[in-house]
Amino acid sequence: MALTPNSPNADNSMQALKQYGSYILTAILVALAAYFGWTYWQNNHARVDTVAADQYADIQRLNEEVNLASQNPDLEAEAQASLKQSRGQLDKDIDALVSTHGESIYAWQALMIKARQQVDSDDFTAATETFKKALAIDLGDAGLEAITRLRYAKTLLATGDADAALAEAKNDMPSSFEASQQELLGDIYLVQDNKDSAIKSYNNAWKLLSSRQETRAVLALKMESLGLSPEPIAEQTALIQESAAIEQPLVVDSSESTTNEGAQ
Secondary structure, eight states: OOOOTTSTTHHHHHHHHHHHHHHHHHHHHHHHHHHHHHHHHHHHHHHHHHHHHHHHHHHHHHHHHHHHHHTOTTOOHHHHHHHHHHHHHHHHHHHHHHHHSTTSHHHHHHHHHHHHHHHHTTOHHHHHHHHHHHHHSOOSOHHHHHHHHHHHHHHHHHHTOHHHHHHHHTSOOOGGGHHHHHHHHHHHHHHTTOHHHHHHHHHHHHHHHHHTTOOOHHHHHHHHHTTOOOOOOOOOHHHHHHHHTSOOOOOOOHHHHOOSGGGO
16 A cells, blocks of 8 residues: 555654665765766776877887888988988877876887887987886786886896896796796896806706797807807797698787787
8 A cells, every 4th residue: 555644654754764865865876976987987098098099009100110211221311310300209209108198008019119219229228218117017917017127128238237137137027938038147147257157047048948949049149159059949840831821810019019928
C-alpha cells in the first residue's frame, strides 16, 4: 500500500529522509563528480597525447631531413647554412615538446634524437645531459631504461669519465641487454687499463651471444686485439629462411622505441 502523509509510518519515513537525505545526495554528487572527472581526464589526456604525437611526428620528419642533408659531403655554402638552421630548429622543437610533455614517451623519443645528433657532432658533453634528462623520465619500461642507461654510459666514457660510465653500466638490466652491458663493461675496463676485467666481460658477452646464436663482428675484433680467439657462432639459418617467407611488419626506428638488445 502506498505511503501517505496520514499513514502510521509517514512521520518516521519523513524523519529518515530528513536525516539521511543529505548523505544520499552527497554520495550521488561524489559519484557524478568522479564519473565526469574521469571522463574529462580521459578526453583531455587523449588530446594531450594527440598533440604530443603530432609534435613528435614533425620532429621526426625534420630529423630525417637533417640526417639526409648531413650525408652529403659536397653541400654548397647556402645548403650548409640551411642545414645549420634546420638543426637549430630541431633543437627548439625538441625542447618545446619536452617542456610541455616531459613525462611522455614522445619526450623520451625526442631526447634520444637530440642526443644522437649531439653524438654525431662529437658534442659528448651536451649528449650526456640529454641522456640524463631522458633517463629521468619514468616510463615504467625496463627495456627503454636500459637503452637510455647504456647509451648514457657510452657517452660518459666518450667524455673521459670512465668511473661515472662504470657506475651507470653496472646497474641491473633485463637479461636481453646483458650481452651489451658486458661488452660495454669490457670497453670501460679497457680504458681503465684493467685488462683482466675487460677480458672477463668480453668473454661473458660472447657466451651470452653464443647462447642465442647472435654474432658481433666488432666484439670479435675487440677480443682478438686482446689475444683472445672467440669461438665462431653459427647463424640461425633456419630462422633466417623462415623469416624471409613471412611478411615484414612495419619498421619502427630502433633508436627511439625498441626494447630489445638489438637496438644497442
